Amino acid sequence: MHELDLTRRNPLIDPSLQIWGWETSVYLFLGGIVAGMMIISGYFLFRGRYRETESTSTILPFLSLVLLSTGMLALFLDLEYKVHVWRMYATFQVTSPMSWGSWILILVYPALFLNMLVRQPHWIETRIPLFERWSALLHRHPVGMKTVGIVNMLLGGMLGIYTGVLLSAFGARPLWNSPVLGFLFLVSGLSSAAAFVHLFARNRWERELLAKSDNAFLTIELFVLALFVIGLITSTRAHQDAALLLLSGVYAPVFWVFVIGVGILVPLFLQTLAVTHRIAHSAIPPVLVIVGGLILRFVIVAAGQVSHWTRVAGLP
């Protein structure tokens, strides 16, 4: 028997950590999906898809800017000392993943903006003539445009990995303390992004490509999730307890039903039928993938805060 009773009752800390709520989960999800969209739009730009009238290149960078800003708003809402938000940009702390993330986000904005200039949404084109002049300048340098595509892919990769590394750097929370988490969030971001873009892609080639890539990302995500769990199970007792939170603890129903079932297996099955032309493409698989990606962030953020070196609540 081991019973530990503390007289401490600090808000958000006891009985288990609840410092990060929906804001952080939403931010990590939107950060991940934007990372995936940057990689996809960067690839489309590199391949010269912006020349196609029906290409999603027209809207992808702009949508990424909107989603990223929404994520940043969620992050801002999570801060307890909001008027000090600028403090993050008054320094660069090389050992802090959050500091790296803050500065990566600062680089992401101009990269997305340049990507947007290549093929602006019509309503921006007609309203802001200055952008049209910049866009013309960009079009005179094809190598520059390809470079913008590569930079978008690179920064997208960094952003996607960062959303996982942000959590995995916390050794105090055994569930998060996995080297696989960065890659898991990157792949999950890619699958959610491919699903999201698939929802409004009109070009047949792009739809097929996105559905096939989404299947590949979902398959990889499933393997990475397995690696994530195996890594925890084969580690210390604290890490094993953390894994049990997902496998058989209070978060197990949500993890198995919504993350694995609804978020990966069902859309993977339906989309495999769609790409082999047995059923028509529909919005159902992409929506399920997006919902699964969002719930994955919620589960990992919540269960990670419960996981602890010495005491874990919610285990059977």
Next chain:
Amino acid sequence: MARYGMVIDTTKCVGCMDCVVACKTENDVPEGYNRDWIAYDARGTYPTLHMEIRSERCNHCDNPPCVYCCPCGASHVHDRGGVVLVHHEKCSGCKACIAACPYDARFIHPEGYADKCTFCIHRVEQGLPPACVAVCPTRCMSFGDLDDPASGVSRLLQARRNHPLTPEAGTKPQIFYLT
């Protein structure tokens, strides 16, 4: 250079919470919040049970993850004695330091910044012991320089069996409990 630490004799601690009250009074800790607290740790199988009563707080780790993860440079190691402190005016309240602490020793002050035990550095700089140590009625708490072999805390650690909290987290805590 000094390395401040604390040695707490669990065979003398009765869990009276004088240290908790002294800390709240000395540091004006808001109602409902604690910089230090009492842990009742019971182990064994009836009738062979053992209870350790501990006065706990920030361990002022030698390898402080709360300092490493801070994006604003607010969490820092003080020049004097390696004490881990927070510059309130630099803190954005991102809570990364709270997530990084395996002892859950930090909290968000109602004014928005991360807060925690300071080892009463304002008293220590005047040659006084931390408030919790000063008031302990059983004299179970000792504070001093762990790098000085002649200090009271070093002599206690040499003479008595002791353990830090959660050493497996790898943060090198600087509070030791005599058993």
